[in-house]
Amino acid sequence: MCDGSETALLWKRLFRRQWTALAGGTLLLLTLLTPSAFAQDMPLSQVLLPGAKWELLGEGYEFTEGPAVAANGEVFFTDVPASRIYRISVEGDVSLFAENTARTNGLMFGPDGRLYGCRNGEKKIVAWQLDGTMETIATDVQSNDIAVLSDGSLYFTDPRGGKVWRVDAAGRKSVVASDLRPNGLILWGDEGTLVVTDSAEPWLWAFQVAQDGSLGFGDRYYGPLRLPSGSDSPRPGSDGMTVDRDGRLYVATRAGIQMFDTTGRMGGVIPQPQPKFVSNVVFGGPEHEYLYITCTDRVYRLKTRTAGLPYFQQSRAEE
Numbered sequence: 001m002c003d004g005s006e007t008a009l010l011w012k013r014l015f016r017r018q019w020t021a022l023a024g025g026t027l028l029l030l031t032l033l034t035p036s037a038f039a040q041d042m043p044l045s046q047v048l049l050p051g052a053k054w055e056l057l058g059e060g061y062e063f064t065e066g067p068a069v070a071a072n073g074e075v076f077f078t079d080v081p082a083s084r085i086y087r088i089s090v091e092g093d094v095s096l097f098a099e100n101t102a103r104t105n106g107l108m109f110g111p112d113g114r115l116y117g118c119r120n121g122e123k124k125i126v127a128w129q130l131d132g133t134m135e136t137i138a139t140d141v142q143s144n145d146i147a148v149l150s151d152g153s154l155y156f157t158d159p160r161g162g163k164v165w166r167v168d169a170a171g172r173k174s175v176v177a178s179d180l181r182p183n184g185l186i187l188w189g190d191e192g193t194l195v196v197t198d199s200a201e202p203w204l205w206a207f208q209v210a211q212d213g214s215l216g217f218g219d220r221y222y223g224p225l226r227l228p229s230g231s232d233s234p235r236p237g238s239d240g241m242t243v244d245r246d247g248r249l250y251v252a253t254r255a256g257i258q259m260f261d262t263t264g265r266m267g268g269v270i271p272q273p274q275p276k277f278v279s280n281v282v283f284g285g286p287e288h289e290y291l292y293i294t295c296t297d298r299v300y301r302l303k304t305r306t307a308g309l310p311y312f313q314q315s316r317a318e319e
Contacts (some may be wrong), residue, residue, distance in 0.1 A: 042246070042248060042261040042262070042267055043268065044259055044268030046305055047244075047248070047259065047270075047304050047305055048270070048304065049305055052302055052303050053302070054273035054301070054302050055092065055300060055301050056298060056299075057092050057094055057292075057298075057299045057300060057301060058086070058088075058094040058298065058299045059297060059298040060297060061079040061298070061299070062079055062081040062297065063081055063279075063296060063297070064077055064078070064079055064080075064279065064294035064295065064297070064298070064299055065077065065078050065079075065080050065105050065106070065279045065280055065294050066078045066080075066104070066105055066106045066107035066108075066117070066118075066294070067107070067240070067280050067281065067284070067292050067294050067299075068109050068282065069109065069282050069283060069284035069288065069292075069308065069310055070113075070115075070130075071109070071113070071310065072090065073090045073284050073285050073286060073287070074087055074088060074284065075087075075088040075284040075285070076088070076097060076109075076115055077280075077292075077294050077299060078101065078104050078105065078107060078117070080105055081103065083099065083102055083103055083104070084096060084098065084099050084101060085097045085098040085101055085104060085115075085117070085128075088292070088299070088301075090284075090285050090286050092301065094299070097128075097132070098132055101117070102119045102120065102121030102122045102124075103119075103120045103121040104117040104118060104119050104120065104126075105117075105118045105120050105143070105144055105145070106118040106144055106145035106146040106157075106184075106240075107146070108146050108147060108148050109148070109310065110127065110148035110152065110154070111148070111149075111150045111152070112152070113130070114128060114129055114130075115127065115128045115130070116137065116146055116148050116154060118143035118144060118145065118146055118156060120143065120144075123140055123141055123142065123143075124136050124137075124139050124141065125137040125138040125141055125143060125146065125154070125156060125167060137154070137167060138167045138173060141156065141173070142158045142159075142160050142161055143156040143157065143165075144156070144157045144158065144159050144182075144183060144184075145157045145183065145184045145185050145240065146185075147185050147186060147187050147194065149187065149213075150191060151169060152169035153166060153167060153169050153213055154166070154167050155167075155176070155185060156185075157182040157183060157185055159181060159182055159183055159199070162178060162179060162182070163175050163177065163178045163180070163182070164178075164180070164185065164194075164196060166213050166215075168213060174214075176207075176213070176214055176215040177196070177207060177215050177218060180196065181199045181200040181201075182196050182197065182198060182199075183196075183197045183198070183238065184196070184197040184238065184239050184240040184251070184252075185197070185241070186240075186241040186242060186249070187209075188243065188247075189243065189245075189247070191209060192209050193206055193208060193209060194206070194207045194209055194215060195207075195221070195222065195241060195249065196218075197239060197241065197251060198238070199237070199238065200235065201220075201234070201235070202223055202224040202225040202226075202227065202235070202238075203220035203222065203223035203224060204220070204221060204222035204223060204225070204238065204241075204251065205218050205219065206218070206219060206221035206222070206264075221264045222249060222251075222260045222264045223264070225253055225255070225258055225266075226253070226266070226269060227254070228254045229255075236253045236254055236258075237253050237254035237277070238251050238252070238253045238258075239251070239252045239253070239278070239279050239280055240252050240279060240280025240281055240282075240294075241281065242281050242282045242283055242291075242308060243308070244306045244307060244308050244309070245306060245307050245308065246262075247261075247262040248261060248267065248306070250270075250281050250291070251281070252278040252279055252280050252293065253278070254277065256269045256270055256271050256272045256278070257269065257270040257272065257291070257293065270291075270302075272293070272295060273295065273298075273300050274295060274296075274298065276295055276297065277296050278293050278294070278295045278296075279294045279296070280293065280294045281293050281294075282308065283306075283307060283309075284308065285301060285303075288307045288308040288310075289304055289306070289307045290302060290304065291304050
């Protein structure tokens, strides 16, 4: 069985997406060298520590969202209705980072060390320095979640408009995907694939990221997602996502935190610590070995066998 470093290397070498146009114009997303035996080597037991329990870090919030990890392992999250952003130290202590944040929702750190956010109340994308000073990156936008690339560009979802947008390093906006019900989004570690949740169906979409930042060959890749027991709704409530160092993807849903292997197949579901909605998930803390979740009025973390690695700390894979 592969250890963490070997699996990460295999993920980069064996599961790099190949996007091929077939005759007749049919587009098919292919993966190279995806034997079922390797997929079965990534069960949930490789993630969960025996006896590990969710640790409550904070409670009493209105609605928590957008956990984002800094390079040092600190995690920041937002209480959307309260217009506040909080910081969690690697030790697990919660403190206030910013107030009057205009219902900021999605958060993510960029390669410049700034915290980028979807400042919904003012229809802006902004970036905070860790001293609290703020700069506007884009205006007149409807945004929900955000992913920042190593070149300073970013993507954000517009659920109401059914679109995914790109903002380049110069601040120019463009639509890169449409005809979806997009919510959360996350980049693979090599920044070559963007994954987007669709709130209308139990699948996660994967798009190839071109050199110019455009998206191509989108297809349903991860799924099908599980629904809560007894649910009569076909919608899993898929929201925020994260990836670990071995290429597994984790998505917050109504049924819990669902984990998928690098081939897009379900590996298991991590039960949520309380029966309230889990909106988002990220790895952080010491050595990035803790899985943090925002769960309505509370924030938790769980120590794991694996670790996250923020995409902006990784070098882009060779084409």
